[in-house]
Amino acid sequence: MARLPGTPVFDPVGDQIGRVRDLVAGLRPGRRPNVHGLVVEVQPRRRVFLPITRVRRIEAGAVVFSGRLNMRRFEQRASETLVVGELLDLSVRVGGEPVTVYDVAMEEVKPSTWEITKVAVYRRRRRDPRVVDWSEVSGFDVLQQDQGAAGLIAAFASMRAADVASALHHLPxxxxxxxxxxxxxxxxxxxxxxxxxxxxxxxxxxxxxxxxxxxxxxxxxxxxxxxxxxxxxxxxxxxxxxxxxxxxxxxxxxxxYPEDSAGGVMTSEPVILPPSSTVAEALAQIRQQDLSPAVAAQVYVSRPPTETPTGTYLGVAHFQRLLREPPSTLLGAALDPSIDPIRPEFTLIEVTSYLANYNLVAAPVVDELGRLVGAVTVDDVLDHLLPEDWRERDDT
Structure with missing residues (x-):
């Protein structure tokens, strides 16, 4: 079950409607837990409940359901347990021996009825994994002060940071x-x-x-x-x-800078190169994996030093222009003369209008001395124009 978070969920006609974020189970004294369903995240970041009775197939890379999906926001009941968020990393006992849970398995015991049947555990001091029946494990009902997080982090490993953040926000x-x-x-x-x-x-x-x-x-x-x-x-x-x-x-x-100004929302680490750099060098810079698409969309050109605040700002070279130029072309010959920089004191409304007028995803910010001090990207602006609680709104 730890492998399911992040798995795409498809409706009966084959359209992807979201991704699995967790599974919901009901712990029952002396009996194997029954699986109630899946927590599915649909856009925009709304978590809804998919009953296990609607699930038709669970396979590598896909969960397929039938019927209609209730889009009401998921709310965990007191009697329910989030399998990935709350069971992984628990310290339990198998035959009196202390072990740690790193995965659990569910099984369809009869049509549309699923139960948790197996538990994957390892010893605390020796990571020797083994799989045991649920009935062999005790301690799931004990409140633990320090549960650990290795198993849950492993389940999050392939997820984007925004999705991990959403998962964290909904955990206790x-x-x-x-x-x-x-x-x-x-x-x-x-x-x-x-x-x-x-x-x-x-x-x-x-x-x-x-x-x-x-x-x-x-x-x-x-x-x-x-x-x-x-x-x-x-x-x-x-x-x-x-x-x-x-x-x-x-x-x-x-x-x-004021929080609601260009200076207050800009990034101070855009891609900056001197005019003597070549197009090939610029393309190598924007290929860096850790750059966001908005930051990588343009290269800013200035006199040395090329860290903010830079020497005299000369202009911007858009990546589309860079792709059209021979690799040996100097950046000074690939600048866009139609784009004027903005000032740090510009308000967010002024910055938004500027980006919209010129169809830009980012804009250079230059101070009164003509130095590049940063760049405002469209995602910076959106973060500050949306309501303060926009990350928490999963029901609008």
Whole structure:
């Protein structure tokens, strides 16, 4: 069952309507749990319940159901357990021996009736996995203070950061903290960027100052600045002081701008090259996997230094133009002369109008000295124009 999260869900005519995020079961004393159904996430980030009686096939890469899907938002009942979110990583006992759960299996015992029949476990000190019958395991009904998170993190491994964030948001606070503590700093940073502000602040407060500072260093400077804006001034100052100076500097600059301005939402790390670089070098830069599509859509050209704030800003080269030019062409000859930069003090409405007028996904931000200080991307603008609780709205 740990392999199912992220699996596409298809309706009877073959259209994909969402992805599996978890499974719902009812634990029963002395009996094998019955599986009630699947939690399916449909766009826009709404979690709904798919009864197991509607499931017709579960195969590699697909879950197929029949009938109609009730689009009412899923709400977990007190008697229900989220299999992936709450059972994985539990410490239980098999024949009196302590073991840890890393997967469970369900079986169709009769038409449209599924039960959890097997449990995959390993010893705490020796990772020697084995599969046992549900009846051989005890301890699922015991509340555990420190459940661990290795199994759940493994289930999340292939999921996008936004989907992991959605899963975390819907888990109990205890599990959310356990998982956040177990994630690697860079992965946690990516997930934090996709969480609502309240969740960000809550998780960051459980990490301890040193680790919180390391996670902030892994976040994009604009996202780190947004998060620090949500913290009390004293805590934000402490975390900035603990960050590496080179990582803290761009965040400090972003904090000087109003939150609702171009300077307040821009990224300070766009792709920047000198005019003597070639088209081939520019294309190599925007191929980097960790760049978002909006950031990789253009290369900004300036005089050295090529880190913000740069030397004199010269212009922007769009990736479509780069694809049409010979690889040896110098960037200075591939600039778009029709695009003027915007100023850090532009309001979000002015930035939005600018992007819409010129059909752009990003725009250069230049200060009064003619230096490039960052770039505003369309996803930056959307994050700030949508309602503050847009990440939490799964029923609109």
């Amino acid at each position: 606070a205890k599990r959310r903290v356990e998982i956040a503590r177990a994630l690697e700093d860079d992965r946690l940073a990516d997930v934090l960027e996709e969480l609502p502000p309240d969740d960000q602040v809550g998780i960051l407060g459980t990490l301890g100052p040193e680790r919180a500072a390391h996670v902030l260093e892994e976040m994009g400077p604009d996202d780190a600045a947004d998060l620090l804006h949500e913290l009390p001034d004293e805590q934000a100052t402490e975390l900035l002081a603990l960050m590496e100076p080179g990582e803290a500097a761009p965040v400090r600059r972003l904090l000087t």
